[in-house]
Amino acid sequence: MPLQGKLDALRTEFETNVAPPAVVELLHRATAELISTGAVDKALKAGDIAPEFTLSDAHGKQVASRSLLARGPLVVTFYRGVWCPYCNFDLQALEAARTEIEARGATLVAISPQTNANSRKSQRENKLGFPILSDEAGKVGARFGVRWTVPDYLHDVHRQLGADLTGFNGDESWTLPMPARYVIDRDGTIAYAEINPDYTRRPEPSEVFPVLEALALRQGRP
Template structure:
């Protein structure tokens, strides 16, 4: 079963209000409105693309250790997944799919990290609940996401909806910005050039992990040729 088929099945049950979700249709309508507006804004077209250079970053892992993009690239190609948070079931299913594909990434010499605005406590929770063997790096206020062109500010009506659903992002993230990253996936070669980029303002759609393998094979071949 593909990642997207799992996401589609979850979405169908969620929007149908099946237990345990029991979500009113008004909530579904608000979520659809927010997604449609983000798509229409063209924000995704402004995000970094294949051929662009990776913005250098240094973030903290869940144990409080600093992790820099330079150190990660020193070991080989880099796979980056921008993750909204432990509260997002679509993101959690994506992380699980990436974990399943991780052996293939490692065979090609690649390192995988996720980047999230959530605080380290919630990153540790995400890792534990999803049985991950790769780190989730904390990106306060989505500042690194902003350098990728992924950060967006939530509309007031969407903030109100999140509050009504007890999705208190300031508590999850440790800041009051009410911003999120658009879900995104990147493959970066050791020279710092982005080889693969997938950004989707519709959080219910995610690429398959295997879609990155051609870019990772290219990165591996370039490394072997040096």
């Protein structure tokens, strides 16, 4: 089943059989409000220059985007956290596509505001072969233009659902990244960008394949 099909089934189950109607209403309200702000229009797009970053992986090792780009293009996915089942399906789909991504000369990383310990849990539970980098308070997400602040009325909803962000992220900011996927060329230019304020919508990982193939042809690689 395609990734979006799995997400649609998850949403139907959650909204029909798991969450109370009042909670579903507040989640829909927050998504609608985020869409109405035009936040997506402020995020970095294809043709922009991606900001450089150095972040720690789940084991505390520093990972620099400059070093990764020296090896080839970079596929970056912004990940809300281990508490988000939609995000975990997304990571699993990316892991299933990782061999194809790497065969096209690219490196795959996820960036999340969660703590290293929670990233280790994410990698273990989703059986990932690519790193999750810790973005404290979403500072790198802000530089990409994908960070947003969770409204006050959702704080108790998150806690009710077992997703108190102060614990998962280790700070009091109550910020998250919008689901976003980028392909960054070796010179730092963004070649592909997909950002969606609706956390239940994600692009298929295969969408990056032709982008990576075009970058390889441009570099004279087969």
